[in-house]
Amino acid sequence: MPRAKCFDREEALQKAMRAFWARGYEATSIQDLVECMGINRGSLYDTFGDKHQLFLAALDQYTDSSLTRGLALREDGNAALILKDYLYSFMYRTLGDPEKRGCFVTNTAVERSSYDEQCAKKLREYYDNVEKDLAFLIERGQQAGEINNKRPAGELASFFVGVMQGVRVLGKVRPEEAALRPMIEVALETLNSDAKAA
Template identity: 80%
Template sequence: MPRAKCFDREEALQKAMRAFWARGYEATSVQDLVECMGINRGSLYDTFGDKHQLFMAALAQYTEASLTRGSALRQDGDSVMIITDFLFSFMYRTLGDPEKRGCFITNTTVERSAYDEECAQKIREYYDCIEKDFQDLIRRGQAAGEITNARSPEELASFFVGVMQGIRVLGKVRQEEAALRPMVEVALETLKMKTAA
């Protein structure tokens, strides 16, 4: 009779995600995972499959949590204020990372997407979701006269996703608000309606 699992799958997955986030895929060994998750190798393989499958499950867990935070872009209200609050909250989360881990998605994009198509596809799906939320909000703001029509929603959404990733990358080496705030403020300038001379 097989033994029942005596650990919490989601808790173990969270621990694995933190290990991969801190060290990256290649630098995290199966032994590292066994130790941090508090389970044996047999349980790891039986529950999650191999290291790559575990990594993909951890990446999925992170992207789902990140997209939940991104739902702030789908709320009602003034579009410029929603984007402003979202970007500043994103900046402050970056500054509140004393371990300077950056973003798990960004780190993974750099480390693995060039040669791991399954991983690259998951990351593309994540970016597509964030861009879609920006596009919908910007389109709504343009229709309401809150956001300039000088650029399309698609162009602005792509730009804001790029700004977010830039904040995460720079935040790994410069944990000062003075370094990151200009990125947010200049980005927000692109939304402004032109005033009559």
């Protein structure tokens, strides 16, 4: 009769995600994972497969959580103000990280996407979903006259994804509001509508 698991899978996965996020894939050993997850090697392999499969599961957990925050972009209200609040919240999450880990997605893109196609595919899907949420909001704002329509919503969405990743990267080395706020402010100026600026 197989032995019952005596640990919470999601809690263990959360711990693994934090370890990968802090150290990266290559620098995180199986022993590091066993210790931080509080399980033995057999349980790790039985439940998650190998280190790479565990990493992919941790990446999924992170992106799922991040995309859930993106639901705020589909709420009713002034689109320019919703986007402004979303971007500043993003900036303050970056500033509020004492470990200066940056974005797990961005870190993974830099470390693994050039040679790990499974990671690269997950990252492309994630960025596509973020862009879709942003484009939905921006297009709605353009139709309401809250955001200018000088550029297509999809192009602006792609631009804002780039700004957000820039905030995360710069925030790792200059975690100061004075360094990050201008990036958000300048980006938001691209939304100014002739009808009413955000």
